[in-house]
Amino acid sequence: MRYLRKAIWVVVAIIGALGLAMIATSRGEPLNAVWLVAAAGCIYLLGFRFYSRFIAYRILELNDRRATPAERLEDGRDFLPTNKWVVFGHHFAAIAGPGPLVGPILAAQFGYLPGTLWIVIGGVLGGAVQDFVTLFCSLRRDGKSLGQMAKDEISTLGGYTALFGVLFIVIILIAVVGLVVVNALKQSPWGLFTIAMTIPIALLMGIYLRWLRPGKVLETSLLGFVLVFAAVLGGRHVADSALAPYFTYGGPTLAWMIIGYGFAASVLPVWLLLAPRDYLSTFVKLGVVLALALGILAVRPTMLLPPFTRFVDGTGPIFAGKIFPFCFITIACGAISGFHSLIASGTTPKLLTRESHARMVGYGSMLLESFVAIMAMVAATVLQPGVYFAINSPAGVVGTLPADAVATISSWGFPVTQQEMAELAGKIGEVTLFNRTGGAPSLAVGMAHIFSNVLGGSRLMAIWYHFAIMFEALFILTVLDAGTRVGRFMLQDLLGHFWKPLGRTGWYPSIILTSSIVVSAWGYFLYQGVVDPLGGINSLWPLFGISNQLLATIALCVATTILIKMGKTRYVWVTLLPLAWLASVTMTASAQKIFHPHPRIGFLAHARSLAEQLAASTIPADRIALTERLIFNDRLDAVVTTVFASLVLLILIESGRHWWLYVFGRKQPVLNEAPMVLSKLPAEA
């Protein structure tokens, strides 16, 4: 039996190596995606089997005889010993967001290889480690949050750094995902109708769940899904009918609609709109991720995008900058995501029945998330490179007219024609696919291509495309409304220290005020991104990536501190290596976004070049106000980036100071774990 198990792992390693070899030796001819998926899958399996086990038993010393907080503090509500797979499902549903779907699509401008390598290596050695260790640390501290752990284990300064880091990341995250949705839905009556319908459907579900069948979430989600699918099918008829103009809007109007929606969803009772939409989106999200995996295995598409493109030189149209640091910043959640550490120190640690479950839940679910990123990368590569760039390149870079765009892109060595683009747009039921930046439309085209090859053929491509857009927009809007609500709670908590009534979470004047502040903050960045001629993604996505990696830096600093306090200093490289990498990527990206002389990379350089044009009177009169606003936005973005970079430096210096003190015996490490109590649960079979 032992030999059989060892033999299986040898086979896994061989398949993985074979996949990597195929990728390495495929000079020029397009490779089948199955090799990429197989290589990634095998590396994940090996990482889980060997690396996570090493961390679990040699470093963290998970002990199943130790009672978890779920057992010790069971209260039937938050602390509840739960089946390992249910916790896995909960946790994965919580961490799975739009990041691993959008990031890889954008990073594919460098070719599929840089992004893929980072997704796999960063996931196995960085993200999964961060999630696992953070979950463990919170588990041993009765479910304390990351902010609380930063305060208790590092210092009060560490705690405040975490608090402000979280507040900022929530604002930027919502703005950026809002931009992705706006770009996916502009000039698309079919898309907007479908998404608009999810609101009354959610209201119906909310009332059903509140009054008719409280708590029967699964059946309600199924009903909601059927209705949403009907909306996807009905959207075509609306788009072809006289109602179409009522659902056709440009970017700025859509931005206002989303701002209004975010405000409404966060102030209305949570059971009415927010929660039902969340159930629906979780249901759809989990189903579609599974369907995409099966679809890729069934279709075995060829990857048409090359492993490297010319844009490794830093002149990429989708976002400017070289692979280091921007490929890593762009992929963010697909490899390492600081936001996951908030989830891992949230409700999940309070559900674990045994310590050993933390390995599958923490490490395993991040690997699955990383795998989702791989699938998104594959979906990007099934498009002709010319088509991929035509969809994702902003008009400000390739030209506003389709003729200019195809000329520019073809001149880069990625042939594409207007006819090809028009045919594709017709097939998927959209007016145009040019300048549909943000990653979501090209992901949807890739998914539609895969799904239609499994079921329905090219006649159903339009349905599949709009189904994919609905899937993405659905759970992006959940991030938006849930995030606004969380931001509102945090702000109420903060302001409550200055004036008590503001801290009362049920008091409507406080709710309205704080929600308005949070919505205005992200709404401003969203609007700025929508009117930006360079496409918005170029400036906002790096801000999001940097802030996300900042939070990951905080989480890894907390993890490293705790490992040292546990007496595991000689194993501290496990968290220190990803931390060092993250710090160098984040600081380099921040420095380049602030100071780089190229206007497409550096915010200040861009502001300077616009200011020079204003001074030389080369800007047409009707664009002067816009230009002044763009200059202001560039400077604001530079300030925001400076704030993030400063917070990273602060936490690194503060943590590093404490590590020095502990390692050289100047300060006694105090481990703040909950008391060790023996578990009374029967041993697992």
Add this chain to the structure above:
Amino acid sequence: MVRARTFLQRIWEIAREVFGDKAYDRYAEHVRGQGEIPLTPGEFYVSQLQRKYSRPTRCC
């Protein structure tokens, strides 16, 4: 055939738990075990939601 159905039933049960369908039953059982009166399903559902959505629950 029977094994396939049991497997599917197991998946369905896990899905129900992930979505929180059984949350009220577990809560009521725990509270009654402590000798107290549980909230009604409607009250429990609303209070759970308010607790859940007051902290980060959905990621990037």
